[in-house]
Amino acid sequence: MAKDDDQNELVVEVMKMVNKFQSGGDLGPIEDRREWEKLVESKPPEERELLEQLARFADLWRYVQEQKQKLGEGIVAALGRLRTLPVPERIASLKEINQKLMERVGSAGQGAQFRQ
DSSP, X not given: OHHHHHHHXXXXXXXXXXXXXXXXXXXXXXXXXXXXXXXXXXXXXXXXHHHHHHHHHHHHHHHHHHTTOOOOHHHHHHHHHHXXXXXXHHHHHHHHHHHHHHHHHHTTOTTOOOOO
């Protein structure tokens, strides 16, 4: 039970970061894809890369939730460390997390549908 509580607490922390992409957030949904790309392009390179990786994570996490799967201890632990890392290391860690999640998506079978 304690592990589930720890996982839930970390997920809440990640959601705070991801909430920027939700309706009403600073970077909430934008109907026009070009408008989103313009917004991201207007950011400094590091921030742009971080936004791109966070958006990928949000899509992957949504897929994992739809499949009623848990992120897993390793991913949850890595997410918990994100806030302590400098931006370049945060980006690298998010890339690794996203890669692990993509491997799970890829092994979900041919019936799985996922758009990025």
